[in-house]
Amino acid sequence: MSLYGSMRTGVSGMNAQSNRLGTVAENIANSNTTGYKRASTEFSSMILPSGGGNYNSGGVETQVRYSISQQGGSSYTTSASDLMINGGGFFIVSGNGGQNFLTRAGSFVPDKNGNLVNTAGYTLMGYEYKAGVDPTVVVNGFDGLVPVKLADDGVVASGSTKGSMGATLPGNAATGDQHKSSLSVYDSQGNSRLLDFTYTKQAGNGVWSLTIVDRQTNTNLATQTLTFDAAGKLTPANPAPLSTAALGPFAGSGATLAPLSIDFSKTTQAGEKFETDGGTIDGSKPSKMTGFEIDKEGIVYAKYGDNLVPKFRIALANVQSPDKLQPESGNVYTQGADSGVIVTGFAGSGAFGDIKSKALENSNVDIANELTSMIEAQRNYTANSKVFQTASDLLDVLVNLKR
Template sequence: MSINSAMLAGVSGLVSNSSALAAISDNIANVNTTAYKRNQVNFANVVTAQAVKGRYSAGGVQAVTRQFVSQQGLIQSANSPTDLGISGDGFFIVTDKGPGLTSADARKFTRSGSFSVDADGYMVNDAKLYLQGWPYASDGTINVNPSDLNLMESINVKNLGAAVAATQNVMINANVNKTQAISAGEATYNAATRSMADWAVNQNPATGTQPDFTLEMNVIDSVGATHKFAVSFLKSDTPPNSWHSEIYAIPATDVTAGPSGQVAAGLTMFTADGAFDLANTTLFGALGAAAELNFAASGAVTTPRWANALGISASSIDLDLAKLTQYASASTVNAVNSDGANVGNVVGVEVSEDGIVSAIFDNSEVRKIAKIGLATFPNPDGLSPVSGNAYRPTIPSGEFVIKEPGVGGAGEIAASTLEASTVDLSAEFTGLITTQKAYSACSKIITTADQMLDELINIKR
């Protein structure tokens, strides 16, 4: 009967508009939820077969929910360096579990990048979902295999231990005075029996030679301890533009080497223009030998080596002497800069655009921890939402592909930013009004159909 179909059509309208109201309510409630994607209920008519010509049977309406997951929210500035926004396509890969992750543990996908560091050092967002990434090995390498999700681990930025970096490079910026007079000690100088290193220990002219100029540099070993080394110069009369030079440890007991901790001795040469002449310098061995110091490990047989009592690893230090000059001005040290770092602890975290998570130590060291991977889907709007503003794959969404940020169409990661909700309050309030009116109109259908049925029933009295 047409009246019955009209009543049922009214009921379907009430149900559909109730769903629309629920979606609008969800959108309004999440207007400030990070990376929330608005939902919308669209309506589709239902057509029934018309059995009798000239008569119409109402089919009603059905609600169809549409997600706008692929819609990019506004990237806004945030205060925390671990707040992460994705500029472009892709989702963070997260789990409900931090340590002990296995292939059986479900992975979820979210764009909610409000991450912080929990008590155990893991990066988790507001829904307590753990961020996944490819970990860096101890040798600084990383295995980025997009086809193997099990290579990714929950990122931990605290349980790293202390950081130490041994000195590998020293830059010396200094000048030795070209007009320096030849000292009396030059005539009796001998690097083996009357060295400048000996003078540094006992200051006795009978056993050592006083240098014309000395500079010092600090070297950090493999366990973070600092050692002092001196570079001394004594003006030579032959050949021209030459200086007797020695490098030695202070104190001498830090190394096992030549007399009084001497690790290198020879001539330092300069060109007629006053520039350092490595090709004719013998301080580091043969003519033109690389300007570097090599220390064997404690307990080794070769020399020079670190003292046995120190128990430390071998060191190789490159000396940059390009700014060592011989000009007609006072001998002076402008700068001695060395790399390396003493023992340091984690004080901060930073994330680069390509997803590299690094720990910052209080000794200025930066250590790479992991690289964030982003998952992309052929149809993000087909994802199924789960609690915590996250999603899981479905057949309509298609299989996910893991990509490095900024590679293969994946978006870039912006640190200290968050993606805003895509909800537009003006549109939602407008929808609230039209939904309310449509609901009222559907209720009128039922009221009118009820009155017509009452008239039909009252035909027979």
């Protein structure tokens, strides 16, 4: 057995405990960092060949491991742009150089340009809604991603495209009896227009006709025959929505009324007086952006008056082995050699968790465990230093034998 080998083994042990103390210090320092994942030091032995009655002491090496896949606790805020992933996945963020990273830190706020950025300055990325159509995710890359921007676009109007109107028609009505109701809709510039719904009793049992007329121009936009069974239910039971004709452009403004898809499936016939359910319609009159909302699927809506307009859908990413991701400054991660390929998707689909607005994921550091680890590292470091000191004393004895 070599005394120098014992000294080198003691030094190896002290270095290993220093590394452990370093991860403990980092964990304690980041115990309040949003989305931070605990680091730990794993030890493995280094064995040297021995034989013939001689033992060669080896040493110990360390490897830092991050518990990235372990979810932290929740804390709730009042900001709609504070986001937390409840389950698997990472937010995709972009740095100043345009490189994309993964992160669980969702404390985003709008910057001067309206882009959502977190405390480390990384910009949240997503897909833009175009003409209200849900975007398609690129599952094997970051192509198509744009910064999620919530800048005010000024006064915005949204034309109506779909709605509903249900009614209860009197079963004892005579042929030719009419009942009317109206629905307010919006043209392409947000101007309100009234559509008159006229229900006329036809000859035969349970047969009515429905006409939809634009009141201002007296234009018939659609006609539908309604037939009810003995129980007063529509036949067929789930009719396709009624499509109206487009209208316009209107003189002066040049605005148009788009074809409307009107759901009338809740219309019934009963021994009651005529009554409607009030109807519903999408679209909005001209208004400024008054705020925004983010739902659990990551859809970012801008609020214009009482209307929510989808603007972006937040993209998420994941890998086969999250704990093997490569940590970077700013609480972000890049793909590592052993992490697996990055796959992108949307919240609530596949292995991706839901997104919670007005919530943040806490650090998964347990202070009590870290303090315990710190005491253990201190004691073990002292014990290894004693090995070094003892071997050094034995060398002094060996040198002094000549005297």
